[in-house]
Amino acid sequence: MAIDHPDRLAGIPTTPFLAADIGGTHARVALMRAAHGESHGAETLAYRKFVCADYPNLSELLRAFIDAEQAPVKHCVLACAGQPMGDEVANDNLAWPIRLSELRQVLALEDVAVLNDFEALGYALDGGLARGGRHLCGPGTHGHGPSLVIGPGTGLGAAARIPGPNGGLVVTTEAGQMDFAPNSIREREILAHLAPNGGYVEFERIVSGPGLLTTYEALCALCGESPKHTTPEAVTAAASACSDARAAEAVEIFCASLGSLAGNLALAFMATGGVYLAGGFLSSMFELLAHSAFEERFLHGRSAHALLSQVPVWVTEHGRHGVLGAARWYLRRNASGNAMASERVA
Template sequence: MRPPMISYPVLVADIGGTNCRLSLVSEPGASHQPLARISTGGHPTPEAALEAVLTTLSQRPRAAVLAVAGPLEGRRAQLTNANWHFDGPELAKALGLEQGLLVNDFEALAASLAVLGDGDLTTLVPGKPDADGIKLVLGPGTGFGAAALLTRGHRGVLIPTEAGHIGIGPEDPTEEKIWPALTAGLPRVTVESLLSGDGVVRFHRAIAQSSGMLEADVSAADVTRLALDGDPAALMAVVCFWRLLARVAGDLALTFKATGGVYIAGGIVPRLLPLADLATVQAVFAGKPPMEDLAAGFALHVITAQDAAEQGLAAIAETPQRFGLDDPRRLWFG
C-alpha cells in the first residue's frame, strides 16, 4: 500500500456561516469521531475557534482538512456569511499542524457522494441514473451551495460553484403574485436569497402579506414547526419553497447534465421532508421543455445523514487523488 498523503490523526471540520462542526479521524479508513459543535460567531478567527477545541485533546492532530462555506483561491478562503478568513499555511503554523487542505463545503458534500450508503438518502425522484454520470449536490442552509462530482475510473474531479448567486425570477402565477413581497428590499434576487433559512422566512412573510394576515416575527425553524402543526401561512410558505427548490434543482441538473443523480443536502430540507408533495416535486423537477426526455432520467435524492460533510472530508483525507485534490497549489504545509 502507498503511504497516506496526509498525516494522521486528521482534524476534519465543516465550517459554515452559523456553526462549525469538528471531528477527528485517527487513521486511514477510520470513522470520524465528533469533537465539538461551536458557533462561528463565538470566536474572532478560525485559529481561535479551532484552538479552543484542540487544546482539550490528549493527542493533537497532525493535519487538517477543512470545509469552508465560501469561495476558495488556492490555499485561501473566505466565509461568505461570516467574517472568517482562512490562510492554510498560516493556520497550520498557528495550530502546529504539519499539513492540510481547504475545500469548499459543497466540495466535501460532493466527495461524500462516493461513500454514502442507501440508508443516508431518501429518494424523491427515482429517475434512471447512470452510474458513471456526473453527480450534483446542492442545498439551502445559511446560504445556498452546489458542487458536482465527475468520476472516471479510480479518479475523480470535484467541481465547486457559486450557483447560489445566480439570478432568478418568477415562473408561475403563484410566484408572480407573491414575488414583489418575496423580494422586497433585495438589491438583487438570487437563488440564495430565496432558497436559504432567510428565504423560508421571506416566503412566510410574502404569503402572510398576500393573504392580508398579520405576519408574526418568526425564524426558519419557527416556520417549519408551524407548518408541521398545520398553520396555513407556514404550510403554504413551505409548499412554495419546495416548488422553487425543485425548479432550481432541475435547472442545475440540466446545467451539469447530472445523469448520475441530484442530491439535496443541508439542515433545512430533511426537516421539511414530511411536507414534500412528491407529485409536485417530481413534475416541477422534470418539467423542462423542450428537454423533458433528458430531465425524466434525472434522479433526485435528499441526503438525510447529518454527518455527510464529515464523511466526505474523511474520504478526501484518505485519498485526495481520488477527488483530484492531490494538487500542490492547494495542499499546504506548516
C-alpha cells in the first residue's frame, strides 16, 4: 500500500473524490463521498465503466469521466492491478504505465492514493461482495475468521481479509506470480511445452483469461492440431457446447489449477471465513466450474482435507465492489490520519 502526501488529506470526508478500479481490460470510475451515519461508508454520486484500450493513458481516461460528469475534483484513490512502487504501479497487465506525479500534474490533483485492486476488494468483503454470489462448494453459510478474495481475469489477483477492530486488516498478495505447480501428467506436459528448458512459469500464465487461451493453444500443439479459437471467451463457449475436446480439456485444467491455488492460499491464511472467487469471467463459466475438478483439487488430501472441507467457496461478481472497497480504504486511512493528528495536538 502507498499513499501520496497523507499529511494533506484533512477535510476529504465531506468533499467528493474520485475512486477508480483500474484493471488490465476495464476501468471502473466513480465520484464518491463519505456516507453519513456509516463508519468509513461511501456514497456513489456517479459511476462509469471504461475500456482501457480506448484511451492512450490513465490521465485521459479519468479526464473523460471528469468532463462527462462535470465533476471537478482534487482528490483521487486508485485501486490498480499490481503494486505501488514509488511513483509508479508495477504490473505487466495494465494497458499503460501509471505514474502518480503525471496524474497529479495533468489533472491538477492535490492527492493521489493507491492500493492494489484485490486489496480494495478485500475491503469490500464486509459489504455487498460477500453477501452476493453463488455457492460453489463447502458449507452453504458464510464463515468466520480470515477470508480470501481471488480473481482470474487479465491477470490473477488475491488478497486476504483478517477480521479485527475497525474493520480488520487486508493483506495484499501477488499470488498470481507464484510458481505454477502441475498436479497431473497432462499439466506437466503443458509446463514442459511452455518452458522447454525449465525455469519460472507463473500461476497466472495458466489461471487467467489469457492463461486459459495459452493452455488451449499448448494442448493443440501437444496433439498436433491447429487452434480453432483465438479468445478465452471462444474457448469457454466451445467447452460449454462440447464442440471442441481441446477447449473442454483446457477449461478443466484451468478450473482444477484454480482449485489448487485457492486451496493453497486457504491453508496459508487459514481462511475459515471463506473463499470468494471474483469476476465476470468466472461467473460466465460457473456451470463449467461447478462440474470440474475444482473442489477435489481445493480440498487437497490427508489432514488438509478436514480443514478445507469447512471452508465455504463462493463465486461473486466483481462489479462496482472494487471502487467501493477503494473508497472505504481511502476514508479509513483519512480517518486514521485525522485521529493521529488529533492525538498529536492533544
